Amino acid sequence: MSINNYDNSLNGVLKSENFDFSKNTTYGLGGFAKTAYFPKNSNELMSVFNHIKRRGDKLAVIGNGSDILASDKGFDGSVICTKSLKGITLTDNNTVICQAGATVSELLKFCTDNGLGGLEYLAGIPATLGGVVCMNAGAGGRYICGDVVKVDYFDGKNRSFSNKQCKFDYKYSIMRDIIGVISTVELKIEPKNREIVERDIKNVLSGRSWHPKGKSCGCVFMNPAGLSAGKIIDDCGLKGACIGGAVVSDIHANFILNRGGSSSDVKELIDRVKNTVLKNTGILLREEVVYIGDF
Numbered sequence: 001m002s003i004n005n006y007d008n009s010l011n012g013v014l015k016s017e018n019f020d021f022s023k024n025t026t027y028g029l030g031g032f033a034k035t036a037y038f039p040k041n042s043n044e045l046m047s048v049f050n051h052i053k054r055r056g057d058k059l060a061v062i063g064n065g066s067d068i069l070a071s072d073k074g075f076d077g078s079v080i081c082t083k084s085l086k087g088i089t090l091t092d093n094n095t096v097i098c099q100a101g102a103t104v105s106e107l108l109k110f111c112t113d114n115g116l117g118g119l120e121y122l123a124g125i126p127a128t129l130g131g132v133v134c135m136n137a138g139a140g141g142r143y144i145c146g147d148v149v150k151v152d153y154f155d156g157k158n159r160s161f162s163n164k165q166c167k168f169d170y171k172y173s174i175m176r177d178i179i180g181v182i183s184t185v186e187l188k189i190e191p192k193n194r195e196i197v198e199r200d201i202k203n204v205l206s207g208r209s210w211h212p213k214g215k216s217c218g219c220v221f222m223n224p225a226g227l228s229a230g231k232i233i234d235d236c237g238l239k240g241a242c243i244g245g246a247v248v249s250d251i252h253a254n255f256i257l258n259r260g261g262s263s264s265d266v267k268e269l270i271d272r273v274k275n276t277v278l279k280n281t282g283i284l285l286r287e288e289v290v291y292i293g294d295f
């Protein structure tokens with residue numbers, strides 16, 4: 001059971017002992033981390049980060065946990081969970097500044113309420129903006145890198161990355177390679193009729209309605225250049241393959257669903273898919289999903 005309290009040595013930052021990954025990831029899997037911190041603003045984030053570094057602990061950063069497979073054995077370190085870093089503000093320069101823990105659905109509600117468009121393609125991604133920018137998430141051929149103006153980041157020092165400095169690539173940003181935390185992201189938006197924004201969000205959501213339901217991380221593998229990982233896996237006859245409670249979706253072969261399994265089941269199935277695809281096609285699939293802990 002997790003115990004929540006406020007750490008007085010950190011000016012009252014919310015802290016949880018026994019952070020349960022199975023309750024904080026969309027896979028619904030994984031063991032525990034001894035301690036997790038939930039900073040509410042940039043100052044708390046800096047204090048917590050420095051505290052963890054001073055203790056020499058390993059660090060895992062988690063937003064909404066929608067692209068994470070955490071080990072059944074848990075994580076031998078501290079977690080910073082950004083879910084409490086909330087807030088979205090409109091600037092005079094046709095941009096919005098989002099705290100890292102603001103979710104895509106909160107951002108799109110803000111855009112709808114204020115008649116702002118351009119980010120509708122993100123609809124349905126169950127993520128925080130920190131996670132979206134870190135992973136350069138996107139859909140329908142558009143990625144967040146096309147809309148990022150600036151990212152504020154803390155890695156012991158306050159840094160501000162321009163779009164170019166983020167070094168965005170397919171499912172990649174420089175933030176994936178630095179130990180630190182995105183605190184805010186600034187995104188381009190444009191004035192747009194509110195009803196049209198609403199309609200476009202609905203269209204994006206209905207285009208995703210065929211996606212498999214259930215516990216998953218969305219697509220497990222990145223698409224090899226010019227190819228579809230889902231089609232490759234399907235062509236290898238792997239739809240429906242299962243290990244324990246982990247199953248390759250028979251609707252979209254790049255989804256591996258947790259139907260009452262463990263993280264080891266999912267990891268073993270990922271390895272089986274990779275090995276079979278490599279043997280049959282010579283293609284080495286690379287995971288999009290991020291592992292936390294030892295497997």
Ligand SMILES: Cc1cc2nc3c(=O)[nH]c(=O)nc-3n(C[C@H](O)[C@H](O)[C@H](O)COP(=O)(O)OP(=O)(O)OC[C@H]3O[C@@H](n4cnc5c(N)ncnc54)[C@H](O)[C@@H]3O)c2cc1C
Nearest residue numbers: 061063064065066067127128130131132137138182217218
């Ligand atoms: C049903 C479903 C559908 C999905 N559909 C899509 C889709 O259409 N397109 C797509 O691109 N992805 C999709 N995903 C994957 C996932 O939602 C994205 O990768 C998303 O960007 C992850 O955001 P998150 O807040 O959940 O991050 P998490 O899963 O919590 O973290 C992912 C990575 O980002 C890092 N991170 C998170 N927040 C921060 C921060 N503030 N600072 C530094 N590092 C941070 C973590 O350390 C980790 O390495 C889907 C997932 C699911 C479950």
